[in-house]
Amino acid sequence: MKPIIIYASKGDNTEKFANEIVQELDCESIKVTQPGLASSSNLDNYYLIFVGTGIHYGNPNEDLVNYLKTIDLKKLKVYSAHLSVISEGRVSLDLSQNIDNAMIKNFFISYFRRDYPNLRLVERAV
Numbered sequence: 001m002k003p004i005i006i007y008a009s010k011g012d013n014t015e016k017f018a019n020e021i022v023q024e025l026d027c028e029s030i031k032v033t034q035p036g037l038a039s040s041s042n043l044d045n046y047y048l049i050f051v052g053t054g055i056h057y058g059n060p061n062e063d064l065v066n067y068l069k070t071i072d073l074k075k076l077k078v079y080s081a082h083l084s085v086i087s088e089g090r091v092s093l094d095l096s097q098n099i100d101n102a103m104i105k106n107f108f109i110s111y112f113r114r115d116y117p118n119l120r121l122v123e124r125a126v
């Protein structure tokens with residue numbers, strides 16, 4: 001069983017991250033360009049689903065949000081990781097406090113520290 005990445009990307013930043021994770025973990029990805037693109041039942045085959053979107057004017061991508069509404073999230077354990085690059089010296093990674101799997105937590109931290117060695121780690125409840 002492998003992970004999968006489901007993402008939407010208006011300006012290609014998220015796509016860049018998604019492609020890097022695909023290469024690193026040797027897994028598949030789905031780019032959501034319209035709602036209902038992929039059937040939720042396919043997701044039963046994956047043990048870990050990464051969901052990626054840029055934020056525009058305070059909102060995640062609408063097509064991705066509509067797609068997520070088609071998934072039974074109650075069956076899933078949901079974690080969040082949000083990278084904010086305010087300026088070169090002010091980068092923070094917000095991780096949800098419920099990430100109880102050290103491998104997943106370390107993946108996010110080490111992945112983003114490669115590009116931003118001084119990033120500030122913030123752990124919050126979601």
Ligand SMILES: Cc1cc2nc3c(=O)[nH]c(=O)nc-3n(C[C@H](O)[C@H](O)[C@H](O)COP(=O)(O)O)c2cc1C
Pocket residue numbers: 008009010011012013014015053054055056057058059084
């Ligand atoms: C027009 C515009 C509005 C944005 N609004 C927000 C915002 O409200 N909050 C935020 O955290 N980032 C905001 N950003 C930053 C984007 O979320 C960030 O650049 C992200 O990596 C874009 O992902 P994408 O290129 O995959 O679409 C905005 C960027 C643009 C270009």
